[in-house]
Amino acid sequence: xxxxxxxxxxxxxxxxxxxxxxxxxxxxxxxxxxxxxxxxxxxxxxxxxxxxxxxxxxxxxxxxxxxxxxxxxxxxxxxxxxxxxxxxxxxxxxxxxxxxxxxxxxxxxxxxxxxxxxxxxxxxxxxxxxxxxxxxxxxxxxxxxxxxxxxxxxxxxxxxxxxxxxxxxxxxxxxxxxxxxxxxxxxxxxxxxxxxxxxxxxxxxxxxxxxxxxxxxxxxxxxxxxxxxxxxxxxxxxxxxxxxxxxxxxxxxxxxxxxxxxxxxxxxxxxxxxxxxxxxxxxxxxxxxxxxxxxxxxxxxxxxxxxxxxxxxxxxxxxxxxxxxxxxxxxxxxxxxxxxxxxxxxxx
Amino acid sequence: xxxxxxxxxxxxxxxxxxxxxxxxxxxxxxxxxxxxxxxxxxxxxxxxxxxxxxxxxxxxxxxxxxxxxxxxxxxxxxxxxxxxxxxxxxxxxxxxxxxxxxxxxxxxxxxxxxxxxxxxxxxxxxxxxxxxxxxxxxxxxxxxxxxxxxxxxxxxxxxxxxxxxxxxxxxxxxxxxxxxxxxxxxxxxxxxxxxxxxxxxxxxxxxxxxxxxxxxxxxxxxxxxxxxxxxxxxxxxxxxxxxxxxxxxxxxxxxxxxxxxxxxxxxxxxxxxxxxxxxxxxxxxxxxxxxxxxxxxxxxxxxxxxxxxxxxxxxxxxxxxxxxxxxxxxxxxxxxxxxxxxxxxxxxxxxxxxxxxxxxxxxxxxxxxxxxxxxxxxxxxxxxxxxxxxxxxxxxxxxxxxxxxxxxxxxxxxxxxxxxxxxxxxxxxxxxxxxxxxxxxxxxxxxxxxxxxxxxxxxxxxxxxxxxxxxxxxxxxxxxxxxxxxxxxxxxxxxxxxxxxxxxxxxxxxxxxxxxxxxxxxxxxxxxxxxxxxxxxxxxxxxxxxxxxxxxxxxxxxxxxxxxxxxxxxxxxxxxxxxxxxxxxxxxxxxxxxxxxxxxxxxxxxxxxxxx
Ligand code: HEM
Ligand SMILES: [Cu+2]
Numbered sequence: 001x002x003x004x005x006x007x008x009x010x011x012x013x014x015x016x017x018x019x020x021x022x023x024x025x026x027x028x029x030x031x032x033x034x035x036x037x038x039x040x041x042x043x044x045x046x047x048x049x050x051x052x053x054x055x056x057x058x059x060x061x062x063x064x065x066x067x068x069x070x071x072x073x074x075x076x077x078x079x080x081x082x083x084x085x086x087x088x089x090x091x092x093x094x095x096x097x098x099x100x101x102x103x104x105x106x107x108x109x110x111x112x113x114x115x116x117x118x119x120x121x122x123x124x125x126x127x128x129x130x131x132x133x134x135x136x137x138x139x140x141x142x143x144x145x146x147x148x149x150x151x152x153x154x155x156x157x158x159x160x161x162x163x164x165x166x167x168x169x170x171x172x173x174x175x176x177x178x179x180x181x182x183x184x185x186x187x188x189x190x191x192x193x194x195x196x197x198x199x200x201x202x203x204x205x206x207x208x209x210x211x212x213x214x215x216x217x218x219x220x221x222x223x224x225x226x227x228x229x230x231x232x233x234x235x236x237x238x239x240x241x242x243x244x245x246x247x248x249x250x251x252x253x254x255x256x257x258x259x260x261x262x263x264x265x266x267x268x269x270x271x272x273x274x275x276x277x278x279x280x281x282x283x284x285x286x287x288x289x290x291x292x293x294x295x296x297x298x299x300x301x302x303x304x305x306x307x308x309x310x311x312x313x314x315x316x317x318x319x320x321x322x323x324x325x326x327x328x329x330x331x332x333x334x335x336x337x338x339x340x341x342x343x344x345x346x347x348x
Numbered sequence: 349x350x351x352x353x354x355x356x357x358x359x360x361x362x363x364x365x366x367x368x369x370x371x372x373x374x375x376x377x378x379x380x381x382x383x384x385x386x387x388x389x390x391x392x393x394x395x396x397x398x399x400x401x402x403x404x405x406x407x408x409x410x411x412x413x414x415x416x417x418x419x420x421x422x423x424x425x426x427x428x429x430x431x432x433x434x435x436x437x438x439x440x441x442x443x444x445x446x447x448x449x450x451x452x453x454x455x456x457x458x459x460x461x462x463x464x465x466x467x468x469x470x471x472x473x474x475x476x477x478x479x480x481x482x483x484x485x486x487x488x489x490x491x492x493x494x495x496x497x498x499x500x501x502x503x504x505x506x507x508x509x510x511x512x513x514x515x516x517x518x519x520x521x522x523x524x525x526x527x528x529x530x531x532x533x534x535x536x537x538x539x540x541x542x543x544x545x546x547x548x549x550x551x552x553x554x555x556x557x558x559x560x561x562x563x564x565x566x567x568x569x570x571x572x573x574x575x576x577x578x579x580x581x582x583x584x585x586x587x588x589x590x591x592x593x594x595x596x597x598x599x600x601x602x603x604x605x606x607x608x609x610x611x612x613x614x615x616x617x618x619x620x621x622x623x624x625x626x627x628x629x630x631x632x633x634x635x636x637x638x639x640x641x642x643x644x645x646x647x648x649x650x651x652x653x654x655x656x657x658x659x660x661x662x663x664x665x666x667x668x669x670x671x672x673x674x675x676x677x678x679x680x681x682x683x684x685x686x687x688x689x690x691x692x693x694x695x696x697x698x699x700x701x702x703x704x705x706x707x708x709x710x711x712x713x714x715x716x717x718x719x720x721x722x723x724x725x726x727x728x729x730x731x732x733x734x735x736x737x738x739x740x741x742x743x744x745x746x747x748x749x750x751x752x753x754x755x756x757x758x759x760x761x762x763x764x765x766x767x768x769x770x771x772x773x774x775x776x777x778x779x780x781x782x783x784x785x786x787x788x789x790x791x792x793x794x795x796x797x798x799x800x801x802x803x804x805x806x807x808x809x810x811x812x813x814x815x816x817x818x819x820x821x822x823x824x825x826x827x828x829x830x831x832x833x834x835x836x837x838x839x840x841x842x843x844x845x846x847x848x849x850x851x852x853x854x855x856x857x858x859x860x861x862x863x864x865x866x867x868x869x870x871x872x873x874x875x876x877x878x879x880x881x882x883x884x885x886x887x888x889x890x891x892x893x894x895x896x897x898x899x900x901x902x903x904x905x906x907x908x909x910x911x912x913x914x915x916x917x918x919x920x921x922x923x924x925x926x927x928x929x930x931x932x933x934x935x936x937x938x939x940x941x942x943x944x945x946x947x948x949x950x951x952x953x954x955x956x957x958x959x960x
Contacts, residue, residue: 086613103656221787
């Protein structure tokens with residue numbers, strides 16, 4: 001045992017290096033290992049504790065295993081029968097008690113954190129309330145205190161606690177922003193879930209759906225955009241402003257008749273589908289076509305809107321939006337002009 | 349024909365092995381297709397729907413139809429021999445269990461060619477698995493196929509319980525039973541308690557889908573969370589149904605090749621029982637993110653961590669069995685020694701997952717995929733490889749090639765770690781599981797590539813194993829009674845393969861590791877507990893096969909009872925439950941025949957026994 005401890009101690013710097021490499025793993029806006037908020041930090045804290053304990057256990061097991069496998073290998077000509085040992089009460093007690101202690105070391109902070117994270121801030125006056133509703137394959141975010149709804153981009157003021165209330169409109173989904181917090185399922189109403197997190201730093205964080213929900217489950221992404229308090233207020237006001245419709249009255253008519261029977265912009269339309277108010281200033285179209293033409297995997301927003309409107313099933317297989325051309329009878333030209341209009345529909 | 353009517357546990361073992369091999373192959377091909385799709389971002393090799401069908405069928409097939417029958421194959425081949433019995437307690441039921449399993453599995457796989465495989469994940473969470481969101485017959489194949497296959501498993505479990513309780517040779521007290529027999533005993537007990545839960549769940553889901561019931565329909569007062577509870581109350585013990593037999597195998601292989609008795613036998617027995625018990629208490633650790641609240645999460649987190657204690661006992665006992673021994677690295681022992689560190693890695697990530705707030709991050713990501721493959725593939729499949737290489741000469745009378753065996757081991761274990769180790773990091777970096785593709789530039793690309801290459805290597809390892817079987821099957825059947833030379837338990841005291849009646853005379857057991865005890869006392873074999881006499885044997889019968897065909901037809905008929913077929917006559921047959929009725933008629937008819945016709949079996953007389 002002494003010797004194993006010694007080699008374990010010598011390996012500590014290695015573990016430290018390993019740890020830092022781990023911490024540098026993945027994108028800042030996406031990786032569990034690079035937390036950007038207190039909830040994700042407390043999960044990572046536990047993960048670090050657990051993995052340190054587990055690495056120690058592994059080192060012990062591996063070194064004993066390696067030692068036994070090398071030391072007690074049968075050599076040619078070796079034919080004697082080893083002594084048949086029944087067991088050792090002392091040793092067996094030892095490896096019952098040590099794991100028990102390790103388990104307690106992990107269990108205590110686990111229980112503490114479970115209760116700390118169970119705090120959902122729903123009664124907190126300073127918290128921003130957001131109702132999250134999962135739909136096959138998009139996210140709806142409602143701000144009941146402000147009477148507005150948006151989709152795909154969740155805008156929050158940096159540093160404030162956000163009190164979430166989560167449900168689903170159809171099958172189960174799971175709301176997950178790895179760099180800000182662990183995930184929580186969206187169950188149908190009646191089993192509504194509540195939780196909260198905050199993002200101290202301004203920035204855009206990637207969110208995902210983590211519960212199999214159909215063909216495009218993997219594409220059910222969203223963005224969390226943490227902005228300053230002022231920007232948040234401005235955004236709320238802009239979101240409440242009356243709808244801006246296409247300038248060409250004919251196009252506006254088509255848009256109203258065909259698109260607004262599911263979608264809403266400003267004060268018009270329905271919200272069966274994602275709310276489109278200010279879609280020109282969103283981070284992405286459909287959650288996955290990134291509106292960032294400075295990057296290789298992004299494209300200008302009007303291009304993304306066109307990709308989407310010309311081939312909704314190709315972009316997100318199995319999604320429930322009717323095809324603009326086939327099902328709504330729009331011409332290619334109308335589709336392109338609607339895309340241009342939407343791309344220009346920016347807030348501020 | 350002989351294979352269809354047999355009730356001999358050794359032949360049923362071989363049937364289970366081939367059937368398991370078949371399904372394992374299907375599940376493996378599905379895995380390789382999945383991995384090929386994930387080799388690079390935005391790959392369009394498979395479409396999203398097919399991918400979801402593949403992951404669902406891969407998981408379902410591997411868990412229910414791939415590894416379970418191989419476990420049952422080894423149990424059938426070995427357990428009666430290890431406890432000194434001439435057969436299992438109910439040979440007829442044993443055959444019935446196999447055939448219902450096979451027909452259930454076939455029904456499930458027919459979905460591939462009959463309009464769509466199940467696509468809601470092997471866990472079939474509602475509402476995704478209800479007819480509102482999964483419109484093909486896929487999930488019906490899942491509920492009904494698994495129901496029929498599950499019947500077979502339950503029958504098998506009960507049979508082993510009865511066998512082990514009543515048919516041990518004279519002198520074999522419980523505390524002299526080999527560890528594999530103990531593992532089988534406890535596993536069967538878990539089956540007895542866990543399978544009824546999934547049976548109920550599947551019936552309720554079938555009713556929801558086919559008869560329009562509302563058990564899980566939120567709009568009508570049903571609860572999707574209820575399904576999760578039912579599923580995992582079965583599902584978690586199921587994991588122990590899988591891993592305990594592997595523990596049993598490792599506990600047989602290591603002592604044999606270390607030439608040392610198992611270290612801490614009684615603590616091993618105790619640990620096995622404790623694991624089984626705790627296995628029933630922790631199901632909600634699959635549901636930390638469902639929103640059960642902090643109290644439930646805390647309780648289930650702590651009870652889950654406790655399982656680490658008995659598991660740790662086992663690992664250290666295996667290591668100390670080798671300590672001071674004279675260890676020989678045959679293929680079975682390579683797999684057993686590879687098992688220990690690999691399984692330990694799966695175990696420690698299990699403890700990490702048990703920490704609920706950390707699991708909020710791990711859950712439903714590739715970290716979890718890595719964890720359970722470390723346990724199931726790195727633990728169970730390695731254990732099965734160890735057991736298959738170990739008992740192959742006993743089952744078939746031929747040794748497998750050691751050279752090819754070692755190649756199998758090295759390619760398989762290298763491929764395994766390549767595939768699954770990197771997946772821990774994928775999960776932590778934000779890749780959720782069950783995604784048919786992923787966007788580029790998320791730092792997922794390289795690790796996915798590595799993982800796919802590893803999967804290919806595992807495929808190569810499996811192919812080498814198959815080649816080994818084919819090549820050595822041409823050799824003469826010349827394996828010794830005790831081909832590894834250091835056999836410790838009763839199965840090594842009789843010829844390989846054993847005669848139909850196993851033991852000419854029931855052996856007298858005088859201690860743990862009965863054969864080893866006789867060997868060290870200078871005896872050549874076991875002392876018999878009875879004089880040579882007439883041996884009673886059960887008759888071969890096609891009835892179990894016919895009963896299973898009937899259940900298969902009934903299930904099929906029920907599934908399509910709401911469909912409109914192009915032919916009015918066919919619709920008439922299905923819609924009026926005529927097909928279902930016909931199937932049930934076949935089954936009940938066969939049962940009636942079984943009850944009315946008294947079959948007393950037959951005897952092998954002493955002259956015949958001596959004649960050999
Ligand atoms: C060649 C070996 C294998 C490879 C490469 C492999 C690969 C995979 C992959 C890529 C997934 C999908 C992960 C996801 O996105 O959810 C998966 C899922 C799964 N695998 Fe395997 N696997 C292998 C063997 C096995 C074995 C032997 C078993 C069990 C005995 C197994 C059980 C499962 C289960 C239960 C799932 C979850 C399916 C679901 O989500 O519905 N796998 N596997
Ligand atoms: Cu999803």
